[in-house]
Amino acid sequence: MRDLNGCSGSLSDELLEWYDRHARDLPWRVSPAARKVGERPDPYRVWLSEVMLQQTTVAAVRDYFLRFTTRWPSVADLAAAADADVMAEWAGLGYYARARNLLKCARVVADDLGGQFPDNHDALLKLPGIGPYTAAAIASIAFDEPVAVLDGNVERVMARLHDIHDPLPGAKPLLRDHAAALTPDERPGDYAQAVMDLGATICTPRKPACGICPWQTPCAARKAGTAPDLPKKMPKKPKPTRHGIVYLARSETGTWLLERRPDKGLLGGTLGWPGTDWTDAPTPNPPFTADWQELDGEVRHTFTHFHLVLRVQSARLQAGFNPAPNQELVPEEAFRATDLPTVMRKAYELYANR
Structure with a gap:
């Protein structure tokens, strides 16, 4: 078995050779073959994809990315x-x-930076909504700055390559050091995407395909038989369950009463149904006095830090109703359930299928 010490160049070269043959075809990506003949990634598309991919799968993001870039093909379009x-x-x-944060960042780039993203990690970090990972990904992929990119896939690859059993998140600095040591000066953007592809397609969380991995020989965890168990993670705390009530009101002509949530907080800035706070025992808070009827069933949804159970009540919205400043009357022809956050869409579906 090859010693990992002192062989970072050969490891990077081996991974790039694998990537040249097996790179995923993604709508925001410039292929390695196209990059070799001079095609450069669009920083706007790299940034947009990286923001969308935070805590979200490629499969979920693909259609959103295509819709966004069709509707707003440049950062100036999005800013406007x-x-x-x-x-x-x-x-x-x-x-x-x-x-x-996407809108805030787009407007800073369009209004203050002449529509051009900064070309280095440190300057990118100063933009709204861009943290260390996103800055590294944009700097590396869009501008070929040799900075280490560390997402969940890369963490897993590094933990297995070096057989690191320190649990996450405490092991992040060590894994970042290992990722940085392997990042080459030549083709760092392709390398960053290669190591992410390796984690996404071969060095997967369950049942890694070690037999076809380009790094199978130097992988310390493969030799030790510990690869499926890595990376280690601290035990998660049980998620609490909160409860709430939402109120669906519709007029005889099909107009809906919707409410925009405050900009800050969960689902901030989105349009949804009026409702109560989400607590252990919510206090009813209908938007107007009426004969509210509770629907059979309930809405269940899981957020990052808690489970939510919603009761759904409905009533007729009377003509002449005067909405509050944070409320909107949406005519039937303008209402699209797909514009609602998922938890609010579930409440609509319960109503529609009653």
Whole structure:
């Protein structure tokens, strides 16, 4: 078995050779063959994809990315978009703070930087919503800056390659050091995508395909038989369950009463149904006095830190109702359930299928 010490160049070369043959075809990516003949990635598309991919799978992001880039093909187009349109297009992708920061960042780039993204990690970090991982990914992929990119896939690959049993998240600095040691000066953007592809397609969380891995020989965890058990993680705390009530009100002509949530907080800036706070024992808080009827069934949804159970009540929205400042009356022809966050869409589906 080859010693890992002092062979970072050969390991990177081996992975790049594998990537040249097996790179995933992704709508935001410039293929290694195209890069070799001079085609450069669009920083806007790299940035947009990386923001969308945070805590979200490639399969879930692909259609959203295509819709966004069709509707807003440049950062200037996105910067000029109405907040409500962007939030509606984002609906269902989750983690809505990403969409709010997307708009903030687009407007800084368009208004203050002449529509050009900074070309280095440190400058990218100063933009709204861009943290260390996203800055490294953009700097590396879009501008070929040799900085280490460390996402969940790369963490897993590094933990197995070096047979590291220290649990995450405490092991992150060590894994980052190992990732940095392997990052080459030549083709760092392709290398960053290669190691992410390796984790996504071969060095997978369960049943890694070690037999076809380009790094099977130097992999310490493969030799030790520990690869399926890595990386180690600290035990997760049980998620609490919260409860709430949402109120669906519709007029005889099909107009819906919707409510925009505050910009800060969970689902911030999105349009949904009026409702209670989400607590252990919510206090009823209907938007107007009526004969509210509770629907059979309930809505269940899981957020990052808690489970949510919603009761759904409905009533007729009377003509002449005067909405509160944070509420909107949406005519039937303008209402699209797909513009709602997933948890609110589930409440609509319960109503529609009653």
